[in-house]
Amino acid sequence: MQTTTLSFANLHNHGELFANLFRARKQSFIVQKNWDLPESEDMEFDQYDTPQSRWIAIHEVGEVLAGFRLTPTTAKCGLYSYMIRDAQRGVLGGSIPQDLLYEEAPVDEGVWECSRVFVNHAVPQSVRRKVHFKMVEAMTGAARELGATRLIALTGATWPRWYGRCGLHAEAIGRVMWIDDGNFQCVSINLADKLH
Structure with a gap:
């Protein structure tokens, strides 16, 4: 099982x-969850897939087992910033409630958003825990490289x-909705103790 941090540069x-x-994201979010998201050429994508983001893939022999996207909370691309902040500002048209956070969404170089988190539906239950640990390891490693001490995410309320x-x-950092x-619920993940 390998972990790769992808960027437009590499x-x-x-x-x-x-x-x-992106094909695995389509399978997870559009096919499995039936979410109404943009797709093209059998790939799911959105307005936050810009050169400012990083994508982490957990993979084995070319098959993507899991993945997620990291976007800086300082990101700007046209009228968009990052998903949680844009939802709070009403930019997303109500697909995510505006009152998803208790406080104003951060804009801070040390805080990144973690989004589009998934584990491939074909990953057997017996391997999922190992995949989850690999995801955490990749998350903290990427955060270290990017200078993030905290991540925020809109995640399952479980x-x-x-x-x-x-x-x-x-x-x-927000209500269950x-x-x-x-x-789902917004959470803040403290990485400071994992960056040594």
Whole structure:
């Protein structure tokens, strides 16, 4: 099992991995969850997939097992910044409630947003815990390289059950809310103790 951090600067070094990550996202979010998201050429993407972001792929022999995207909270591209902040500002047209955070969304070089987190539906249950640990390891490694000490994420509201088991220190920064197919909540993940 390998972990690769992709960027627009290095994607040419990784063959089909970048495209395969977006294909796996389509499978996870559009096919499996039936979310109404943009797609093209069998790949899911959105307005936050810009050179400012980084994508982490957990993969094995060309197959993407899991992945996620990291976007700086200082990002700007036209009228967009990052998903959580844009939802709070009403830029997303209400697909995510504006009152998703208790406070104003951060704009801070040390804080990055973690989004589009998925584990491939074909990954057997017996391997999922190992994949989750690889994701946490990749998350903290990428954060270290990017200078992030904290991540924020809109995640499944069941996060308290498994974040601790994966070694993540997180706290709720917004209410539990129903979006599309389940309960979600914004969390802040403290990485400061993992950056040594």
